[in-house]
Amino acid sequence: MTFPSLPQDTQRHSTANRRADALMDEDVAWNEFTDDRDGEQFEREERAALRRVAGLSTELEDVTEVEYRQLRLERVVLVGVWTSGSAQDADNSLAELAALAETAGAMVLDGVIQRRDRPDPATYIGSGKAQELRDLVVETAADTVVCDGELSPGQLIHLEDVVKVKVVDRTALILDIFAQHAKSREGKAQVALAQMQYMLPRLRGWGQSLSRQMGGGGGGGMATRGPGETKIETDRRRIREKMAKMRREIAQMKVGRDVKRRERHRREVPSVAIAGYTNAGKSSLLNRLTGAGVLVENALFATLDPTVRKAETPGGRSYTLADTVGFVRHLPHHLVEAFRSTMEEVGDADLILHVVDGSHPVPEEQLAAVREVINDVGARDVPEIVVVNKADIADEVILQRLLRTERQAIAVSAHSGLGMDELLALIEERLPHPSVELEALVPYTEGALVSRVHEEGEVLSEEHTGEGTLLRARVHPELGASLERFAPATRP
Numbered sequence: 001m002t003f004p005s006l007p008q009d010t011q012r013h014s015t016a017n018r019r020a021d022a023l024m025d026e027d028v029a030w031n032e033f034t035d036d037r038d039g040e041q042f043e044r045e046e047r048a049a050l051r052r053v054a055g056l057s058t059e060l061e062d063v064t065e066v067e068y069r070q071l072r073l074e075r076v077v078l079v080g081v082w083t084s085g086s087a088q089d090a091d092n093s094l095a096e097l098a099a100l101a102e103t104a105g106a107m108v109l110d111g112v113i114q115r116r117d118r119p120d121p122a123t124y125i126g127s128g129k130a131q132e133l134r135d136l137v138v139e140t141a142a143d144t145v146v147c148d149g150e151l152s153p154g155q156l157i158h159l160e161d162v163v164k165v166k167v168v169d170r171t172a173l174i175l176d177i178f179a180q181h182a183k184s185r186e187g188k189a190q191v192a193l194a195q196m197q198y199m200l201p202r203l204r205g206w207g208q209s210l211s212r213q214m215g216g217g218g219g220g221g222m223a224t225r226g227p228g229e230t231k232i233e234t235d236r237r238r239i240r241e242k243m244a245k246m247r248r249e250i251a252q253m254k255v256g257r258d259v260k261r262r263e264r265h266r267r268e269v270p271s272v273a274i275a276g277y278t279n280a281g282k283s284s285l286l287n288r289l290t291g292a293g294v295l296v297e298n299a300l301f302a303t304l305d306p307t308v309r310k311a312e313t314p315g316g317r318s319y320t321l322a323d324t325v326g327f328v329r330h331l332p333h334h335l336v337e338a339f340r341s342t343m344e345e346v347g348d349a350d351l352i353l354h355v356v357d358g359s360h361p362v363p364e365e366q367l368a369a370v371r372e373v374i375n376d377v378g379a380r381d382v383p384e385i386v387v388v389n390k391a392d393i394a395d396e397v398i399l400q401r402l403l404r405t406e407r408q409a410i411a412v413s414a415h416s417g418l419g420m421d422e423l424l425a426l427i428e429e430r431l432p433h434p435s436v437e438l439e440a441l442v443p444y445t446e447g448a449l450v451s452r453v454h455e456e457g458e459v460l461s462e463e464h465t466g467e468g469t470l471l472r473a474r475v476h477p478e479l480g481a482s483l484e485r486f487a488p489a490t491r492p
């Protein structure tokens with residue numbers, strides 16, 4: 001499946017801004033939400049009931065599938081609540097939501113932002129504004145509203161009641177993109193686990209709606225409980241069982257990866273992890289540095305499965321270079337949890353290349369969002385080089401600002417190759433040095449050992465003598481042990 005390119009449509013953005021202005025005034029009546037039912041709700045209950053039937057009639061695997069297939073969005077309107085920061089921040093956040101929606105395959109028709117202290121506990125935006133949003137939905141013939149945040153199950157339902165089309169939140173959208181992009185068995189399992197975690201509390205919404213429909217609703221025992229609710233209990237239990245099974249499977253897959261990683265450790269091959277915000281150019285950088293041929297796409301989260309490639313410093317030392325999952329602001333917590341084992345690659349690295357898109361209006365926000373996750377997976381102490389990418393199209397002022405404020409930063413372009421030699425030299429400099437320094441006179445019959453010193457260690461000097469190769473080098477302890485017997489006889 002291919003994804004549409006990111007929104008270049010300035011027309012749409014200006015429409016979105018106008019809309020945003022129109023809705024920007026403080027909504028004073030934010031707590032006027034009441035639970036009055038006026039008959040309109042049946043429409044929503046009907047929709048919920050329809051979705052429910054689709055889920056009921058199939059196996060549990062299909063509940064997940066059905067629910068997420070329905071997220072294949074068509075015509076969407078975006079809505080955000082702006083609680084803090086500048087108007088520009090709010091616009092950027094909505095522009096990012098637009099990019100996410102388009103990556104998921106949706107057509108973005110319009111976007112609105114409401115300024116308020118906090119999201120409305122009942123309907124996310126204020127109830128008055130929700131009505132205006134309903135008008136916008138009708139006017140644009142949208143079939144879905146996407147909210148720029150994580151909504152409670154109740155908020156989703158109440159807002160659906162007002163706008164009368166499907167409402168999804170940022171979390172569901174990101175989960176959906178991840179589900180579309182995961183390729184490996186481990187990646188797919190991780191996403192499925194996160195989806196189930198997200199769905200679990202949201203099944204309750206259907207339960208309430210069904211019990212109301214059935215005239216239930218009280219806290220009665222078995223006898224008064226509607227059949228729908230019983231079914232939901234069964235579903236919940238089965239989802240929990242499936243989640244437990246999934247966790248076990250993921251833990252097993254992790255064992256395989258850990259073994260490989262331990263092997264690299266034993267041989268002390270240094271590891272470099274490429275981390276960074278989604279679409280920053282991480283895969284492009286990996287390709288440029290190693291010719292790896294990893295999928296590059298102008299879409300968010302093109303890469304979900306970590307690719308590890310072998311690379312060499314200009315001096316000939318081997319190291320591994322790993323491409324990783326991109327980060328995004330407000331990455332759903334379930335996903336961080338689910339991808340924890342993958343993210344541990346970053347925590348375990350000897351060096352992080354933190355790639356940031358220099359052509360973004362505020363790259364600092366992306367740097368901060370990524371560092372939050374890096375800290376979260378316990379990689380705080382791993383040395384970092386900030387690689388400011390897309391220098392070919394970046395604003396010079398922003399580039400200079402980043403290079404000034406970041407401790408160790410370098411401007412590059414994965415496209416043009418600008419800065420690559422400097423970056424390679426910098427990586428070599430920052431890689432950890434092997435711990436054993438020694439001198440060895442290796443006979444010419446042991447050429448393989450000399451090659452290993454070049455590949456796995458650092459050669460400080462090399463001299464070809466009558467008796468063999470005289471090396472001064474830094475190597476890891478294991479290789480040091482193999483070289484012990486060739487220690488040159490100490491001269492008097």
Ligand SMILES: Nc1nc2c(ncn2[C@@H]2O[C@H](COP(=O)(O)OP(=O)(O)OP(=O)(O)O)[C@@H](O)[C@H]2O)c(=O)[nH]1
Binds near residue numbers: 281297304326413414
């Ligand atoms: N102009 C310019 N574009 C670049 C550069 N590097 C990458 N891009 C473009 O940026 C987009 C994203 O590149 P990727 O390498 O897929 O980014 P990524 O960080 O791996 O993205 P995800 O895997 O989706 O998180 C693609 O359209 C690239 O062609 C660069 O140096 N200059």
Ligand SMILES: [Mg+2]
Binds near residue numbers: 282284295296302303
């Ligand atoms: Mg990528």
